[in-house]
Amino acid sequence: MTDRSEPVTPKDNSVVEAYLSAQKDLTTDSALDLGRGLIPAAPEGFRSGFVGIIGRPNVGKSTLMNQLIGQKIAIVSPVPQTTRNRLQGILTTDAAQMIFVDTPGIHKPHHKLGEVLVKNAQSAIGAVDVVLFVVDGMEIAGGGDRFIAELLLNVKTPIILGINKIDARTDLRQSHLNAIDLSYQELAAERGWEVINFSAVTEAGFPELQTSLTDKLELGPYYYPPELVTDQPERFIMGELIREQIIHLTREELPHSVAVTIDRVQEDAKITRVLATIYIERDSQKGILIGKGGQMLKQIGSNAREQMQKLIAGKVYLELFVKVQPKWRQSGLRLAELGYRVE
Numbered sequence: 001m002t003d004r005s006e007p008v009t010p011k012d013n014s015v016v017e018a019y020l021s022a023q024k025d026l027t028t029d030s031a032l033d034l035g036r037g038l039i040p041a042a043p044e045g046f047r048s049g050f051v052g053i054i055g056r057p058n059v060g061k062s063t064l065m066n067q068l069i070g071q072k073i074a075i076v077s078p079v080p081q082t083t084r085n086r087l088q089g090i091l092t093t094d095a096a097q098m099i100f101v102d103t104p105g106i107h108k109p110h111h112k113l114g115e116v117l118v119k120n121a122q123s124a125i126g127a128v129d130v131v132l133f134v135v136d137g138m139e140i141a142g143g144g145d146r147f148i149a150e151l152l153l154n155v156k157t158p159i160i161l162g163i164n165k166i167d168a169r170t171d172l173r174q175s176h177l178n179a180i181d182l183s184y185q186e187l188a189a190e191r192g193w194e195v196i197n198f199s200a201v202t203e204a205g206f207p208e209l210q211t212s213l214t215d216k217l218e219l220g221p222y223y224y225p226p227e228l229v230t231d232q233p234e235r236f237i238m239g240e241l242i243r244e245q246i247i248h249l250t251r252e253e254l255p256h257s258v259a260v261t262i263d264r265v266q267e268d269a270k271i272t273r274v275l276a277t278i279y280i281e282r283d284s285q286k287g288i289l290i291g292k293g294g295q296m297l298k299q300i301g302s303n304a305r306e307q308m309q310k311l312i313a314g315k316v317y318l319e320l321f322v323k324v325q326p327k328w329r330q331s332g333l334r335l336a337e338l339g340y341r342v343e
């Protein structure tokens with residue numbers, strides 16, 4: 001039985017497993033060396049570092065990171081403000097190891113949760129080696145984009161302006177397209193940023209993006225085993241997969257009022273049992289979440305279970321509880337209890 005608090009790795013990989021178990025016992029420097037010993041030495045000319053993915057809500061940051069690393073570790077939805085935590089996804093190529101940091105969309109906060117999210121996204125800007133500023137290629141640069149551009153003014157880190165969703169632009173009028181492109185070219189030219197067009201869905205433009213990111217990183221070692229795709233615990237991703245289904249299946253104010261905790265994960269040979277609690281803010285939201293005859297909650301559970309099975313490549317039994325926690329988004333203490341890191 002394990003507690004599923006270890007980072008996500010592909011199944012059946014003895015090198016990664018050994019690395020992670022060495023990491024668990026990291027109490028001394030020698031244990032650290034042992035952990036490092038399992039990471040191969042990087043070839044000459046190898047580059048590595050952290051790439052911060054920032055931008056307004058809903059521009060496709062999480063979709064981009066998932067697609068770049070080839071595994072779904074960040075949840076995605078058409079509703080803005082989906083991502084709430086800083087998530088790391090790792091891409092290792094022959095030339096480089098890029099550790100992507102997905103961040104919550106930067107917006108004007110209306111509550112304590114929003115404040116914490118925006119602060120965390122901003123602090124990521126200072127902690128990475130390259131900033132990938134993602135914008136929505138379907139829309140002309142707006143106030144939200146310019147606000148972020150201002151935040152980036154005094155940043156010394158190399159910055160790439162990434163124009164996303166180019167796959168969806170086929171229906172736009174040419175004149176409108178030109179206006180969109182011009183608005184971003186102006187933004188980038190003022191600051192000397194490189195501009196790259198891509199689609200996080202079709203992967204068009206990915207080779208150019210990867211080359212440019214690699215060029216901007218310094219020479220460096222493997223920070224993680226080449227097979228690792230994230231340092232995020234499976235437990236955390238499981239909670240997010242539940243939250244994703246709630247966003248997809250419920251409407252009204254519910255998506256933003258929901259938090260999920262994974263209370264217990266019990267793994268035996270045949271099945272992994274997961275106990276989770278969904279927190280809402282008001283008694284009146286219970287009805288929407290549970291649905292007629294419990295149908296809604298059942299659907300949420302069944303969809304999330306399916307996703308979890310993909311994640312761990314094994315059978316999952318999922319039990320969901322619902323609790324009312326008034327005003328959790330307003331309280332720093334409750335936010336911390338629910339796992340939101342206040343930086």
Ligand SMILES: Nc1nc2c(ncn2[C@@H]2O[C@H](COP(=O)(O)OP(=O)(O)OP(=O)(O)O)[C@@H](O)[C@H]2O)c(=O)[nH]1
Nearest residue numbers: 057058059060061062063077081082083105200201
């Ligand atoms: N057509 C198209 N849609 C995209 C693309 N990338 C993302 N989307 C869609 O845009 C919506 C938002 O995607 P997310 O990845 O959740 O956006 P985000 O920037 O992480 O949003 P927040 O976490 O709220 O800041 C989803 O409906 C995605 O399917 C793309 O390249 N093309």
Ligand SMILES: [Mg+2]
Nearest residue numbers: 061062082083
């Ligand atoms: Mg996101």
